[in-house]
Amino acid sequence: MKQADRPLRWSLVPDWFPLTDFECTAISIRACSHGDSRQVLMTKIRDIERLKQVTKLETIECHTELESTMDRAKELAVDASVPLPALVTAMHQKSGRGRRGAGWWQPPGSVAMTLIVQIPSNKNLPGGVLPLFSLACGLAVAESLHQLNPELKPHVRWPNDIEINGRKIGGLLLEATTTQKLLVGVGINTDGSKEDAPKELHDRLITIPDVLGNTISHDDLLVILIPQLLNNILDTTNPEKRVSILKRYQSHCSLTHTSIKLFDVLYEYEKDGSTPQSLKRATTLTGICRGIDQVGRLRVETPQQTCAVLAGSLTDPSAIWTR
Numbered sequence: 001m002k003q004a005d006r007p008l009r010w011s012l013v014p015d016w017f018p019l020t021d022f023e024c025t026a027i028s029i030r031a032c033s034h035g036d037s038r039q040v041l042m043t044k045i046r047d048i049e050r051l052k053q054v055t056k057l058e059t060i061e062c063h064t065e066l067e068s069t070m071d072r073a074k075e076l077a078v079d080a081s082v083p084l085p086a087l088v089t090a091m092h093q094k095s096g097r098g099r100r101g102a103g104w105w106q107p108p109g110s111v112a113m114t115l116i117v118q119i120p121s122n123k124n125l126p127g128g129v130l131p132l133f134s135l136a137c138g139l140a141v142a143e144s145l146h147q148l149n150p151e152l153k154p155h156v157r158w159p160n161d162i163e164i165n166g167r168k169i170g171g172l173l174l175e176a177t178t179t180q181k182l183l184v185g186v187g188i189n190t191d192g193s194k195e196d197a198p199k200e201l202h203d204r205l206i207t208i209p210d211v212l213g214n215t216i217s218h219d220d221l222l223v224i225l226i227p228q229l230l231n232n233i234l235d236t237t238n239p240e241k242r243v244s245i246l247k248r249y250q251s252h253c254s255l256t257h258t259s260i261k262l263f264d265v266l267y268e269y270e271k272d273g274s275t276p277q278s279l280k281r282a283t284t285l286t287g288i289c290r291g292i293d294q295v296g297r298l299r300v301e302t303p304q305q306t307c308a309v310l311a312g313s314l315t316d317p318s319a320i321w322t323r
Helices: 048-057 070-077 129-148 210-213 216-235 238-252
Strands: 007-009 059-066 086-093 110-119 153-156 161-164 168-177 179-187 259-269 282-290 300-301 308-315
Touching: 007 153, 048 216, 070 086, 070 110, 070 168, 070 179, 110 216, 129 153, 129 161, 129 168, 129 216, 129 238, 153 216, 168 238, 179 216, 216 238, 238 282, 238 300, 259 300, 282 308
Parallel strands: 059 086
Antiparallel strands: 007 168, 086 110, 110 179, 153 161, 161 168, 168 179, 259 282, 259 308, 282 300, 300 308
């Protein structure tokens, strides 16, 4: 029986998490959109040909509006006729979402996209596949924004929220399927103002126009961001390049040396090593963040000892925003 192509939401899990081996596919080009016409719809991407040439994407879908680019990407991921890597973009998402069921709001016209790739093959990726991919992709967004405009100085709030001046300017949601497709959802507040957000989000968000006084070109951002995402995903499977990614992530981590409180936490003590028996759960965990370890777990120093956090949320469940 063929295994169902159901999505697996990522969390930081140890290397005994049961994921199968993965194979790479070749990359060529095709541009299309949802529906039989296969024509590119109205979009803030002005030069599709340039995007194809620079990024080597095979499939590009541009929509004026979707429920969610992630939902549309899931449909493409199960369609064997769709060449990968593929990109789905939308000028507006009606039902965008974040991690742990949180709602996702961003100004209309901002970057909203999901990248679909075949997961690279690697049997011994420490800490499991999705955790490192998540950190690597968050880093790609932060570095791409700074490369586009040095006045943008983003940090990454573990695992992959993007912050400027302590406020969220973007975020990622990663999912993997049992048929070895990786879906990388990215939202970046490239338009509008934090004042446009729901009242309860005013103090949490920021937009690029809030920082720069103007928006940025989606074309210029994507020709930097897409190759960076693809490169970082591949680099996580190479031990030497993986070390470089983790070091760069450390330098962008907004939590290091700060006091933090985590909710719904899965962790283990560093001294215990990583085994199924060593895992512990806690409703909350408070301590000083000491960065990440060699497999991407968040290191939290408590009065008892240092914990390696595999999964958890930095947002109080009572403060999670939903539509």
